[in-house]
Amino acid sequence: MIHDPYIILPLPDSWPYDPGRSLRPLGCRINLELPGLGGGWRVCTPGGMPPVGDAVPLEGAHGRGGILRAGDTVMRPYRRGGLLRHINERTYRTHLRFAAEYAVHRGLWEAGFPTVEPLGYAWRPVRFGVEGVMFTRWAEGDSWPRNWEVGVTRTDVLRQAIGALCDWGLWSPDLNATNILFPPDGGILLLDWDRARFEPQPSNGGEDLWPRYRARLERSLRKLGAPAETLAVIGPARRP
Incomplete structure (x- = not known):
């Protein structure tokens, strides 16, 4: 029995990643x-x-x-x-x-x-x-709270990933610091897409999602007792 009940929106023109491997149907x-x-x-x-x-x-x-x-x-x-x-x-x-x-x-x-x-x-x-x-x-790596310094060194890739979600109009309410994984060979991996949903976006390229993601991560970082320098990683209130 083929099980694929949801349709994903087309990617935006600004999508920064190359297509990945297609998965077999369930x-x-x-x-x-x-x-x-x-x-x-x-x-x-x-x-x-x-x-x-x-x-x-x-x-x-x-x-x-x-x-x-x-x-x-x-x-x-x-x-x-x-x-x-x-x-x-x-x-x-x-x-x-x-x-x-x-x-x-x-x-x-x-x-x-x-x-x-x-x-x-x-x-x-x-x-x-x-x-x-x-x-x-399973993927090898440390979640952000287990190595705050690593997050500071990977600011650009984290902001790029969040910006891509904004451009696609995908809001993930569970995107917090514990769901950001740092593999030992560099880059990042974002985890846990429960309750993620596509939302109508204005013509300004997802600007309304950026402050929501930023506020979500800031709340998570403060709750986890993150060092002050990590708060700068998530960027300004307005999308850079």
């Missing part, structure tokens, strides 16, 4: 086991194949916990944040939220954007809804 298989997460999952990956290998907690992972690695696959269970997590931490009404994230992530990867490779997702019924897991390819 196939879904039901009632499968996931390493460390039990059975009953509907797995949506190329060929409908689940991750293999022993599941171990992902070292250095930030977020709401429960992130596992099996072989070269990272399994990120969906968890709610804020006060709602005390009432309903992991149950969602349908699987469409997981499918939407994969579609956006796949679009970014195939457009050559600096992100990890998306591998698919899985979901299973639970109580009055479903719970889900996102699969991505």
Whole structure:
């Protein structure tokens, strides 16, 4: 069964990246086991194949916990944040939220954007809804809070990536410092596209998204106790 429910907007003329490798369409298989997460999952990956290998907690992972690695696959269970997590931490009404994230992530990867490779997702019924897991390819590197100095040296590539998202009209509300990965060989990788969505843009090239991204990152940096010099990395309130 081909599973590709979302259409990604055309790239802007100003897109700064070369196209990436096209991914195979997803196939879904039901009632499968996931390493460390039990059975009953509907797995949506190329060929409908689940991750293999022993599941171990992902070292250095930030977020709401429960992130596992099996072989070269990272399994990120969906968890709610804020006060709602005390009432309903992991149950969602349908699987469409997981499918939407994969579609956006796949679009970014195939457009050559600096992100990890998306591998698919899985979901299973639970109580009055479903719970889900996102699969991505493991990539070596440190998240920004684990090495503030690295972020200062990669200012241009970070600003370029955020500017590209603005030009495409893609708003990602979970883009914070913990979702910015610095590989050892240079560059950056941006992670976690849950709830990302395309928004209508004015004719000024995404200027309205730039201050929103900047405010989101500044709030994240201050919350994490980042050194003062890192605040300059995200640039001025108006897009440079």
